[in-house]
Amino acid sequence: MKKIWILCLGIALTAVSSCYYDVEEELYLDTACDTLDVTFSAVVQPIIADNCLNCHSSAANFGGVTLEGHNNLKTYVENGKLLGVIRHETGFPPMPQGAPQLVECTIQKIEKWVQEGAPNN
Numbered sequence: 001m002k003k004i005w006i007l008c009l010g011i012a013l014t015a016v017s018s019c020y021y022d023v024e025e026e027l028y029l030d031t032a033c034d035t036l037d038v039t040f041s042a043v044v045q046p047i048i049a050d051n052c053l054n055c056h057s058s059a060a061n062f063g064g065v066t067l068e069g070h071n072n073l074k075t076y077v078e079n080g081k082l083l084g085v086i087r088h089e090t091g092f093p094p095m096p097q098g099a100p101q102l103v104e105c106t107i108q109k110i111e112k113w114v115q116e117g118a119p120n121n
């Protein structure tokens, strides 16, 4: 009797894990770039800090541009320059200056946050 239970458990586990694996694979393809939980504090602010504040902290203020803090960044959301410079659109100086363009998924996260109204969350 014990053996049968172990066998059943084994089959059940194999079934569960193979289903799980399939689902995980699908999820990976569908959400290769996860923009579901994009907040200013957890996602956007760290991206700006890592890639932009060297030159755009209030102290550095390169080009007269400060992106430190939500209020300052929001100014550049509202005038359209934030997305213009990171997407390398014509008419905008490509940012981050002197470095490769941000990876697509990083840009998508910022775009998502802008679409949501650039909340201070």
Ligand code: HEC
Pocket: 048, 051, 052, 053, 054, 055, 056, 062, 063, 064, 065, 067, 076, 081, 082, 085, 086, 091, 092, 093, 095, 096, 097, 098, 102
């Ligand atoms: C190595 C320094 C440096 C880095 C890093 C950098 N910038 Fe800049 N940025 C500048 C300079 C210098 C200017 C002004 C000169 C110019 O317009 O080309 C500027 C201008 C800007 C402007 C104003 C553009 C306009 O049309 O008025 C924005 C917005 C901007 N940067 C955003 C960013 C963002 C966002 C990042 C990070 C993804 C970033 N920058 C990273 C140096 C930098």
